[in-house]
Amino acid sequence: MQASKTSYDVVIVGGAVVGSATAYFLATNPDFKGSILVIEKDWSYARSATALSSSSIRHQFSNPINVQISQFGTDFIRDFRTHVVVDGDAPELGFHENGYLFLAGDEKGRAVLERNHATQVSCGAQVRLLEPDALGARFPWLNLEGLTLGSYGERGEGWFDSSGLMQGFRKKARSLGAEYIEDEVIAIHRQDDRIVSVTTKGGQTIACGTLVNASGTRGKKMARMAGLDIPVEPRRRSLFVVDCKTPLPGVVGLTIDPTGVFFRPEGQFYLMGTYPKHDPEVDPDDFDVMHDEFEEEIWPILAERVPAFEAIKVVNAWAGHYDYCTLDHNVVLGPHSEVRNFQFANGFSGHGLQQSPAMGRGLSELITYGSFKTLDLSPFGYERVPANRPFLEDAVI
Incomplete structure (x- = not known):
């Protein structure tokens, strides 16, 4: 698929939830008058972190700005239809506010x-x-x-349709003029302290005023194409859907054992997993499920914590990836300190889905005004990377 032009004011690499949120907030900002191109290599999104996540949002973080980011996310999700409706149609997110x-x-x-x-x-x-x-x-x-x-x-915490959130952003952005193409960036061209263009696998060279790196687990690879580097790597996480012989009574929230193993309801079933603590950096194309992790760690721990889980049966399983920030488990957001028109949105460490509304809005503000106008997201800036100055988040699952 070819882009309709050879030059855009903003080129976003990666069209899943963070890239599409950025496109949405740019397209809906009356002060942004530029053109937007989103380059996404797989329009099925089947292996995107968005589709393979546990699809949840929480306010229980250790860092105040992360709490505020998710509070905005909750408000946005609750009023999602109003924000993204196109010709009377909008995805239903099915927000289960179970905590x-x-x-x-x-x-x-x-x-x-x-x-x-x-x-x-x-x-x-x-x-x-x-x-x-x-x-x-x-x-x-x-x-x-x-x-x-x-x-x-x-209140304010629970789970919802992750693909619906992404598709709502995407459809609304496209309805307002943002262009999407299914292609892959294979080269980024830089002249001194500026990105000037990208080349796609489809053979196009496209000039850009600003480049946004929203490419998920390929974020480090994309940065290196521009001669830049970030402490972000793919970490695999396997999730398991189980049937339980004795359903749990009452309201059941997303429950995190002290070991980090967690579960939540998934329709009539239960979704289980743990944070990616065993694997080092993995190939972003490696989606092998770690069944041994379930048998040796997840099930034994949860069967002890929830006696009803002694009798369960796995009915589905998949593996996805965190784009894991090894510096401090927080996203690297905003411009490189020297290459100012290269904007990072990498290293969400499992929080990208729930943080996408606030982060997309923040990036749109940086691109439009040169600074944040709502939430001050500057603590996530790239400058902390070369300074080795972590902005720590302790509550990572």
């Missing part, structure tokens, strides 16, 4: 939840700390052995 339940298994874990809770409520998040007795009363399916505290999101 996240973080569990602490010792005094150190308790102190972390208490510290994070203070941060969260200072930002207006509706999060409640629950002592073991209160946990047992509210979630009778839990084995309370070894638990010291729980932290539960009363």
Whole structure:
């Protein structure tokens, strides 16, 4: 597929949820008058991190700006139809606002939840700390052995249709003039401190005023095409859908055991996994499911924590990837310190879906105005990378 022009004001490499959110916020900004091209190598999105994620959003972070980013995301999701409707049509996201339940298994874990809770409520998040007795009363399916505290999101947290979010952004952006092509960037051309053009596998060389790197697990590869580097690498995470002989009663949130193993409802089934702690950097085309991880770690831990899970059967499984920031588990966002028209949106470390509304809006502000106008996202800037100055987020799952 060929682009209709040879030059665009903004070229976005990667058309999944972060790239499409950026295109959407540019296209809906009345102060942005430029042209937008989104280059996405696979319009099926079947192997995108967006499609393969656990499709969730939470306010329970350790860093205030991450709380605020997800609060905006929740508000956007709740009013999604109004934002993206085209000719009376918009995706239904099916937002299940069941909350996240973080569990602490010792005094150190308790102190972390208490510290994070203070941060969260200072930002207006509706999060409640629950002592073991209160946990047992509210979630009778839990084995309370070894638990010291729980932290539960009363509102604003849950899961939704990730592909619907991405497709809503994409369709609305296209309706407002953003152009999408199915192709792959194979070269980025730089002259001194500026990106001047990209070349695609389809044989086009396309000039650009600004290049946005929203290419997910290929973000480091894309940066290196421009002679740049970021501490971001693909990390594999396997997810498993199970049928449980005895369904859990009442409201069940996304529950995180102190070990980091988690589960949540998935229709009549349950989705299970853990954060990518075993694998080093992997090939972004490696989608082999780590079945041993389920048998040796996920199921034994959850069967102990939730006795009903002793009798479960795996009915589906898949592997996806985090674009994992090894510096501090936070995204690298915004311009390179020297090559100013190269904009990063890389290293979300599993938070890209829920952060896409705020990050897309922030990038659109940087491109249009040269600075942030709503949330100040400057702590995520590239400058912290060469300075080796981590902007840490502790609550990573």
